Amino acid sequence: MSVLGGEQSMAATVTDPSVGAGREPIRRVLIANRGEIAVRIAATLRRLGVASVVVRAPDEAPDAPHVLAGDRAIALRRTGERSPYLDVEQLVAIAGAEGCDAVHPGYGFLAERDDAAQAFVDAGIRWIGPTPEAIALLGDKSAAKRTAIAGDVPVVPGLDADELTEEGVRAFAQEHGLPVLLKAAAGGGGKGMRRVDELGQVPDAVGAARREAEAAFGRGDLLVERLVEPARHVEVQVAADHHGAAVAIGERECSLQRRHQKLLEESPAPGLSDATRRRLHDAAVRLATTSGYRNLGTVEFLVEAPDAAADPDAPGIYFLEMNARLQVEHPVTELVHRLDLVELQLRIAEGVPLAVLLPDGGVGGDHVARGHAIEARICAERTVGTSFLPAVGTVVAYREPAGVGVRVDSGITTGSVVSTAFDPMLMKVIAFGADREQARERLVAALAELAVLGVETNAAFLRRLLGHPDVVAARTTTTLLERLLADEEAGPALREPPAAERARAAVALAAAERLALGGTADAGFGDADGWRVGRRAATRLAWRDGEDEPLVTTVRPTDDGGLEVALDDGEARVVRAHAVAGPADDLVLRVVQDGDEATWRRVPDGEWRWLHGPTGTVAWRPEPARAAGAAAGSGSLEAPLPGVVLAVRTPAGTRVAAGETVVVLESMKMELDVSAPRDGVVAHVDVAVGDHVQRGQVLAAVEEEDEA
Missing domain, CATH: 2.40.50.100 (RNA polymerase II/Efflux pump adaptor protein, barrel-sandwich hybrid domain)
Structure with missing residues (x-):
């Protein structure tokens, strides 16, 4: 993990970690999570001189990045739980046996379980996070809304009946109007959420939301709310100590979402007036205080979009939920506030007052943001028509972006196996700049440099999204992305690379295949393509991409040492290519086409050819031979x-x-x-x-x- 060239630290602001604590400093921490967040937590613990114990599932490699990040690693046993990472009894036993005096759950389902927090507390192991009581209160969206109302925090009109029925949803929709949103009463992350635009959709929506909620959180109770749109999703980072103090540490814009899951996040939220920012911060602190909250948490709000607000300078704000844990998007807050939030969690758990930890911001005041940061969530994902589906595979080559203002929190490396057993998020790429535009430009460049070969990701999609005029101008709402994807012109432009980029990559593929087969610029008798009297022989190959779209490449050497490449039997273009480094199974080549010279990397993975270059990462496989009657029918x-x-x-x-x-x-x-x-x-x-x-x-x- 790189952070602007080095690790961040709060050391200058923490003069004595034991001040006002009444507790012993934390010495050894069980990291009860995996992937990039486990690597992230381990980095802070190592810098602070705190020992770490990590765990791994039976089907995870012993050299996985998060396993190597800890001082000691323990293999989990497969039990009745769907994931051993949710086996609280086993995790508590490991923490006790390893002499851990604290546990950090990271984020995800374990961090949202009050019974998990209580089990560790009962075992005498500190939970680095909120109290079990706060998790139980705020993890239930219905109870959280009642708490918000008690704290004078505005909420979205909704119905939270103990047994929400299809009839109840219909009645609410008829009274308050469509569309409405069904939400799982427990948990978060967009699980158990369904939008209802027509009354006829109610039965299927209730059934799907309930099933997804039960699978994710072990309980299928739902609530329904009026859907506020257009709106922005703005969340406030709060910290609360064990001495009754609470403070807001800035806010984050999280409006760019798909299926209620965030894709891009930034801090500070652009375009907010000082008055609106203060209203959000004050409301978040009131909720934390009313709920008796401790440690770090995030209070999420809907903010009326300027076009929908009666007064654009004072838009309506509505409480959504509070996430009683560290957030995936915490790095953008860290960068603009010069803080290490994991260290802050640790110190609060030790009992250090916020007045000691945040003297520059002051308890109850703003910890002033400087600069701007934007985060992209990189997920294993492939495009199928208009759908985005999880992708699986083995990472055959990997390179992280670097440079001024670029940070990568990653949980993968070359050889990592991406399966359906875990969440599809692989890493986060974050860019920091003096202002929003500089941060955006740096993130676009970083995503182009990122190379993940062997598993399809959404990096290129996010790079294109960052270049859309509405995103450039910060005109983002929670429905913007879905509206763009449904648009006949904007949708394909976001989902698919421009034709010129695809052609450029295809030419590089053709050149790479020739070089990998042993061909040289001055083709002769020994070349694989076959030298002959007269015009030189051409190599013609048919390919399919990840969406099964066909591609035909034809390559013929020229007399002056170049390559004549035609795509889909169209007009040929002359390019020059030579190998820079690597064997045929990991070839780096330089290709000059249309006067532009670029470096490409080609790595085979079974039948697939993975290519990374200036237009991003692509993959093709040879056209499969189709035996008569072997193909599946059209139906x-x-x-x-x-x-x-x-x-x-x-x-x-x-x-x-x-x-x-x-x-x-x-x-x-x-x-x-x-x-x-x-x-x-x-x-x-x-x-x-x-x-x-x-x-x-x-x-x-x-x-x-x-x-x-």
């Missing part, structure tokens, strides 16, 4: 990703319409409907609930009625 429903079958909605013999859900899959904590490709009859269903399926596996088939 086949194939699994778009590995996962588990949650439901079979339409048994064999059922008439279905195009787009109607046939099978529901779950993968990487996400529910996915697999729909009928056309009107017809379900001819057969080849899976059952609970089955584990692989990408491309046939789930069912829909045939036209006269075929059935």
Whole structure:
């Protein structure tokens, strides 16, 4: 993890960690998490001289980055829990056996469980986070809203009946109007949330939200709220000590979301008036005080967009929820406030007063932000038509971006296996600048430099999103991204690289294949392409990309040492290419095309060829040979990703319409409907609930009625 060239520290502001504590300093910490957050926590502990113990699942490599980051690593046993990282009894036993006097849960489901916090407290192990009582209170959205109302914090109109029924949702929607939003009463991260635009959607939305909530949080109770849009999602970082003091440490803009999950976050939130910023900070502190909160937390708000607000200088603000833990996007706050929030958590847990920890900001006042920071969440993700689905695979090559103002919090390295067992987020790339535009430009450049080969990611998509005029101008709302993706012009431009970029990468692929096969610039008798009298022989290869789109490349050496490359049998262009370094299975080459010289890296992974260059990372595979009758029929429903079958909605013999859900899959904590490709009859269903399926596996088939 790099932070502006070096680790950040609060050491200058903490004069005596034991002041007012009444507790012993923390000596040894169990990091009860994995991936980039475990690496991040371990870095702070190492700098502070605090020993760390990390854990790993049975199917994780012993040399995974988070395992190597700790001073000691313990292998978890597989038990009845879906993930051993949620096995509280086992984690408490490990902490006790290893002599840990504290545990840091990171973020995620364990950090949101009050029973986990209580189990560690009962074992005499400090929980670096809020009290179990605060987690229980604020983790329940209904109870949190009641607490907000008690603290004079404005809330969104909603219904939080103990047993929210379909009839109750319909009645609320008829009274308050559509659209409405269903939300899991427990947890966060966008799980168990469904938007309802029409009353006819209520049954499916309630069922899906309840199933997802039960799978993620172990409880399926829901609440419903009026959907406030257009609006911005702005959250306030708060800190509260064990002496009754609470303070707001700036805010973050988190409006760019998809499926209620954040993609880009920044601090400070752009375009807020001083008065609105103060209202948000004060409301967040009131909630923390009213709930008896301790340690760090994040209070999330909806802020009316300027176009929707009666007074743009005083827009309405509405409490959403409070996340009683460290947030994924905490690095942007760290960069603009010159703080290490993990260290701050540790010191608060030791009992140090905020007056000692934050003397520059002052308890109850602003800790002034300087500069601007933007974070991009890099997820293992692939594009299929208009959908974004989790991706899996092994990282065959990896390079982090570097440079002034660039920070990377990563949990992967070359050789890391990305599976459906864990969340798809791989890392975070954060850029800091003197102002927002400098931070944005640095992040765009960093995402172009990032190379993750072997697993598809959303890095290129986020780079294009950062260049959209609305994002450049900070005109962001919670519905902006979904609106852009639905637009006939903007959607494809965001999801897919420009044709010129794709062509440039395809030319580099053709050149790389020739060099990897042993071809040279001055093709002769020994070359793989075959020298002959007259015009030189051409090599023609057919490819498919990740969306199964075809590509044909034809390469022919020229007499002057160049390469004549044609794409899809179109007009040929002359390029020059030479190997810079590496063997054929990890080739670095320089390619000059259209007067521009660029470096590309080509790494094969089975049948795939992964390429990284100035236009980002792409992958192609040779066109597969199709034996007669071997291909799945046009009415086949194939699994778009590995996962588990949650439901079979339409048994064999059922008439279905195009787009109607046939099978529901779950993968990487996400529910996915697999729909009928056309009107017809379900001819057969080849899976059952609970089955584990692989990408491309046939789930069912829909045939036209006269075929059935």
